Amino acid sequence: MNQSLYSKSSSNFDICKDILVKSLRDFGSSLTPAIEVSFDSLIRKMDEGFKGYLKPSFYLSSLDTGMGKSLCIKSFIKSLIISGSIKDAGILICLQTKAEIKTFIDDCRLNEEHFSVLVYNDPLNNEGRGETGREEAPVLFTTHKMVRSRSGMSFAGAKDFYYRGKPRNLRIWDESLLPADPVSFSIDTLASVASVLRPYENQFVGEMDSFLKTVGWHKADDAIMVPDKLGKWAAGILSSGGRGVEKLSDRQVNVLEQFGQCAGRELTLSISAKTGRSLSGVVSDLPADLAPAIILDASGRLKATYDLWEQRRGNLVRLRPAVNDYSNVTINLWKTKAGKDALEDADIGRAIFRQIAKVIEAKPDERWLIVSFKPNDSLDVLEEVEASMSVPVALEYVHWGRHCAVNDYADIRNIIIIGSWRYPQGAYKALYQAATGEPAGEDNKEAVSRISTSEFQANFLQAFMRGHGRRSISGKAGECTAYVVASKSPNPTPLIAKALPGCIINEWSPVPIGLTGQAKQIADHLLAQRAAGVRTMGKSALGSAVGIRYKQQLSTLFRAYRFQQWLEDNGIKMTHREFVLTA
Structure with missing residues (x-):
């Protein structure tokens, strides 16, 4: 970090913003005006928290996955080191798992003098200043579970988290948080x-x-x-x-x-x-004096629990959210029974797995990620899909419950999501009570219903963003195609459209369906050209031939599952620029 680039009058905000912009540029990305406003609000709250100026509330920053929220935290810490103020107050960063702590430390490249770790019985505790120098480390990394287990009813009483004899000023909680x-x-x-x-x-x-x-x-x-x-x-x-x-x-x-x-x-x-x-x-009620704290939750814009927390408890403040443009994303949606019971049924499960296998076999040289239920003695989705395939294909698998904060599959552009991670009705009531603080038995059916649908959206977003969609560039999600098998009720189409605004959603059915309208015009023209001996036809020329001038309109028609299924059924291959009409 080159301190000479900044003058003594440069503020932490200015330095952090400059580091963040340069880091994004290194990834080929930039801040759009809307995203810049969201990052500005986050940086300002971190700066105010570090200086002890924040009011005792919980501040929710909802930046879509891939925008750079972790990069922003790292940029802020670097700005404190550059300005020489890193030792003025303590920072507590709460992550979900030990693995995330290790990754964060490696990516941040902090000097050992600047950090320490507090986790249960793990060599990570020896990182940085180690256990003996923990209270003198400006930045302390820990897990969610450690905070809840050590805090009891008072955060101020949890001396393990202290910096130089007192609670750390800036507290950052990564991923979802509830007051209980x-x-x-x-x-x-x-x-x-x-x-x-x-x-x-x-x-x-x-x-x-x-x-x-x-x-x-x-x-x-x-x-x-x-x-x-x-x-x-x-x-x-x-x-x-x-x-x-x-x-x-x-x-x-x-x-x-x-x-x-x-x-x-x-x-x-x-x-x-x-x-x-x-x-x-x-x-395990969250200690009230954990506030002020900043929550970083990519799903925060979707979760009804935060709405209820804000309305009923009054100590949650939403910062300006930032939402990706998902126009690079195509969702092929098959609405059918896809719960555990359905998949365990021999006839229903076999039909679903065979259709999934056909989709995968159409791109045998590409990588695929499947998200579905945790394997048990009666159902192993990955095993069933592999058994339904006639050719070997590279498949990765993540089960519900492990579908958050996993970055290992960010280069995979093909995703299969089978079923949804839905909870028993009692679990939604528990979420309601955790968010509102209202005694047991006084739940609100409409609010519980909203929690149910919003949890579907949040889990879907997290699952989908394990793949290439998380490769967001300047606020535009990476190209990705998903094949989703989900129950008809509640209707998943509007829920997915809200989770991934701008995405294309195609009704996907394993039953062969004829084309209509402009799609049929295109299909008929391709067949006529092949009959005339034409081997290839450019996409633009095809559009002109059928009277479609707009590139986006053509792209939407070409990406529709029905049209892609028709191409496959008729042995026509679509490349980036043209159609190959003959083998």
Whole structure:
């Protein structure tokens, strides 16, 4: 970093902005006026936070994936080093995983004197100033889980996060944040935990049986208190590795862990014809004095939970969002049953997987990314797709739950998304309570419905942006084609259009469909030219021949799935500039 480029009168804002613009230029990108306004608001809030001027609120910056939010944080830290003010106050950067911390440190190229790491039992703690010099490190990296586990009810009391004897001024939280942790678990699964542990923890199971019997007396939306003793007992069995715990499945362990976290808390009962009874609520309230803090969430513009937080709690402030132009993106949407149950059905699943295989086989030399459900004993989507293919193709796979903050597939331009990551109804109620702070049982059905649809959008956006779409240049998402298999209800078309504004959405059906209108004119002309012995035909010449002058209009017709399917069925290949009519 060349300090001589800046005068002593240069502000942190000016230096950060200059570094950011130059860094984007190195990636072949730039700031459009709209995006510049969004970055300006973020940089100003970071500067105010560092100097201790921010009011105690949570500031949400929603910059679409690929725009450079991480680059902006790194530019700000560099600006503090250049201006000589890096040691004036502390910075806390909270990331989701240890892997993200490692990547951030490597990319930022900070001197060891400037940072330290606080994570649980990991060599990362030796990075920078290490554990012994942590309090003297201006920048501290940690995980979301560490903040929640160390803070309790007061952030000021969490001395592990201190810089020179006091809480760090600038607090940055990367990815989604809620004022409390939502929990939701199935009563049937909790009952199955009791069955497994009965031979080993008879007294505990007896108390659990009594609790489950009490739950059975209640109706939907009733508030139910988890006995403090029973919840702590469950937590103790897990933490001590009690007898029988090794016989529990991962799902059962997760439910027992959530139950333990709910000791002494009220939960809401949900009853569903499909999933049975479940309890939902919140645990681990976020310390109010964590504010002021800046939240960086690319999905923030879509999530109804932030709207409710802002409206009901009043301490969330939205900074100017920045949205990509997704006109380089084509979504081929097949509306059909695509949940786990449907995919596990032999006939339905086989039909879907075969159609997916046909799509992939049409581009056997290209890389593909599939996003779908986590493999289990009854369903392995990747295995099913591979078994349906007649030729080997390079496939990558990410399952729901691991579809955020993964950058390993940014060069892949072909994405398959099968099914949606939807939660049980009780989970949406838990999100509502976490956002609003309203007691269990006082949920709002319309608001819960909005949370449900917005979570679909946010998860879809995150899944899609694992691919080349994240290669945003000057606010325009990278070229990418996705084949999406999603349920008809709620209608995914408008939801996807809002998540990816400007994208082309084609109705995709595996059943052969005839062309109509201008697409049919083009098809008929291509067939006539081939019959006349023409081997190739340029796209512009074709447009002129059928009376279509506008390039964008032609591009839209050519990218339509029905037209591409017709080309494939008729053995015509489309290149960047022309159509190859004969083999």
